[in-house]
Amino acid sequence: MNQRQGGDAGDRGGTGAVGTDDTADTAGEQVGAIGRKAGRGLRWSLLGNLGTKVTTFVMGLVLARLLVPEDFGLYAIALAATTFVMHVNDVGIIAATVQWRGRVEEMAPTATVMALAFSTGIYGIFWVVAPYFAELAGSAEATPVVRLLTAIILIDGVTAVRAGSLMRGFGHDRLTKANIAGSLVNAAVAVTLAANGAGAYSFACGQVAANTVTGALVLAWAGLPFRLGFDREVAVRLLRFGAPLALGLGIEAVLMNADYVIVGAVLGPAALGFYLLAFNVSSWVPSVIGTALRYVTVPSFSRLAEQRPESLSLGVQRSVPLLVAFVLPVAVVTATLAPEIVAFLYGEKWAPAAGVLALLAVLLVVRMLTSLAFDILTSAGATRATVWMNLGWAVALVPALWAGTHWYGIRGAAIGHALAGLLIALPMAVLMLSRAGVRLAPVLPALVRPLLGAALAAVVTMTLAGMTGGPPLVRLCVAGSGGLLAYVLLAVPAARLRELGARAVPARAR
Template sequence: MEDKVESIGRKAGRGLRWSLLGNVVTKAASFAMSLVLARLIAPEDFGIYAIALAATQFVMHIKDAGIIAATVQWRGRLDEIAPTATVLGFLFATGLYGIFWVGAPWFSELAGSAEATGVVRLLTMVILVEAVTAVRSAALMRRFAQDKLALANLAGFAVNAGLAISLAAGGAGAYSFAWGQVAQAVVTGAIVFVSARVPVAIGFDRDVAGRLLRFGLPSAAGFGLEAVLMNSSFVVVGAILGKLQLGYYLLAFNVSSWVPGVIGTAVRYVSLPGFSRLAEDGDSLAEGVRRSVPMLVTFVLPVALVMATLAHPLIAFLYGVEWDPSAGVLRWLAVLMVVRMLTSFLAVDILTSMGATKSTIWLNLGWAAALLPALMVGAHYGGIRGAAIGHAAAAALVALPLCVLLLHRRGIRLAPVMPGLVRPGLATLAAGTLMVLFTGAFEGNPLLELVVVGGAGMVVFAAVVLPPAVLRQLTGKKVSP
């Protein structure tokens, strides 16, 4: 068992390093682009884009009927299923796009901004590219060839940034985002198609199709519900509070999505194929979970602390004081960020790797049942801050316990994970107390507050979370034999 875990761990580790590198570079560049666009585009345009983004995030999660996940998880040879998987993915994606083209006006009206219709139709066009490249992307993931995926994404983003900034400077508003992302999808898709080296073959095997869909459709439904959960707040906030407040909300949501975007996306590239291989042996999977959870929590908690305690100086420094309404939202979305990493980017992938795709549906249905009322009540009584509180409460009080329950029912014991969470928990408490006590000490100088207060908090976090032997090595002290 240990040898298998180590072997898959090495492959997944290499893939994770490439995924992290690609995501860090892309997200850093995306962050720089957002700083430029925030000064070229009005908050109302951000609100229009948020509506189109909500639609796109949903269709991107269900675009292939779960064919990518089914192909990654497939226990046999890729050439057995590639022709059938290609046909299924293409038919589903093109049909879905047709539905959203027709329904774009209704969706935009529901979200409180009829002028978003054209942006919705344009931005959702990215799934037509995915219709062609789905099996190729899955093939690269199966091989842990995240280096090729990372390079494809970087090339696509370079085109996106150049086009979006140019259009924004020319006054294209929300269409700047949409055209940039469509161009990125085309460039990335072309590189993936070539680098995957999967022979072009069209065919249809009814038995293979049935097996793919039995796994893929529940998976797609689960991921689709996940997208609804993460983007329903855009629709609710837009409908209740209008596109200006939605623009502030979107900015905060984007900041809170940095870690899921960088670490979470990288983890998902390797966690699904990695856990799928480990799932062939229950003991190996349990060991993989025991190692993965504390590591993920240790990476996420310090970032969440900075967002929650230093939201106002963070927003003021990055985007300017005119975006300060986003800070009150960001504090609460930091809580959501932590739960998202544990549920969407870890628990869901574990369940999917075990073939328990229906469990992901129950998870997201239970989450949605709590989230939608929480969002509406929060938005009505507390504005965008209230909506964020509702989002965080539903995640922490409903989604997280549901994850624990569903994993337990599938035989994944979480008790062995708990000792690994003690240090991160104590580190969070110590660093958070320090940062709260000194928040506002450098009011009027957001950069100084971030550097001094945030830096001190991170030093305290590291001092508590790292084992003594590692601290002695870092400080140059000799480790006792």
């Protein structure tokens, strides 16, 4: 039951096509069985993420009217630090629990000790370096906010193994309820503090309260006794899998937060506040759909990887076209109607964020696809490949962000982010998946119609937006609906549309 490493996965590169019909049938049955479990988990995850994001969205609308851009900028600096430490603090223990080959009860005591130790140690380090990090980001006054917000990793250290156990068993209904409860607490605390003049501390205190409530519920509902112990062999296996994964996730955190540090250092907290708002809007789909997918893709693809290589490839070939078909129209509407989205939701004082949002729509697609690739590689045990994939992206991204921000302000930062993702991250993801033995060639024909539909939708949306007058909401409804309709008519096959139409019409009584 040894952990499969990146080299093992790479050795499967020559598996090629499925050899026999019987094998294909078996692989298809395995994909279908696990897919049904994943589908149930995904429905709960989507429900939970949607509920959480709706709450966060409403909270953001309220806070945008109670706070000023500088407050958002200070929070962005603390968020950048927190995102990084949250990715590395448990050394991949959650994913290792999901992917563990064997009984979770055997590894849980050791994994719990490791998660607690690493979380506490990393928090101690960040407490010390917080002033230097805040100064690097251009706002020394963010130091106490950084120290407060990063405290949530202590809670994560306590709950890591239990959260992984719930995901492993597709217990997403309980995770969903815990997350929704936390989001409601977050909104209540943050809005109350903001109304009483707490500024950037509103975000931090709300998040700490939310994680406390969510963590308590996860501990109560996981059904896994909280025991401490240490087994050297188990620890080695966990580190062999988790350490490269944590490094890859740490680089991923740098990728998603380096822009906050660079924009804050070059342009100051007010400009960073506009950038943060645009980035948050562009992150709605990756946050809602991407996070929900991550809850189920890792356990699903892990179970497929345990069977035979063709099962994993078949699962990927079915997943990628569906993801692309869903994400592209959202990106098109976000890019073409960015001014209307910002004006309608947040008001004219946030107008500088619109140009950034339009450019970050490209990054929206890249993030969804690279996140899926990361999860597939993790499930296959190829955690070293995740490091190389994200490292290549980071090496290109940091100078692109720095040059773009100096050249064209917050829009330049968005351009640098989008180009690095499109030209470096996506090719790296394809390369690493191919080296892990995942056959991607059969995916290409299924992408033609969605890409053509996205191009048509962009033309239709821009045309209708230019022809439609009135307030932003009217242009959003008219142009957005027209663009989405054009996309569906071209991207979805006619037979599929007829099938969906037949399901929508109630069967007549015989």
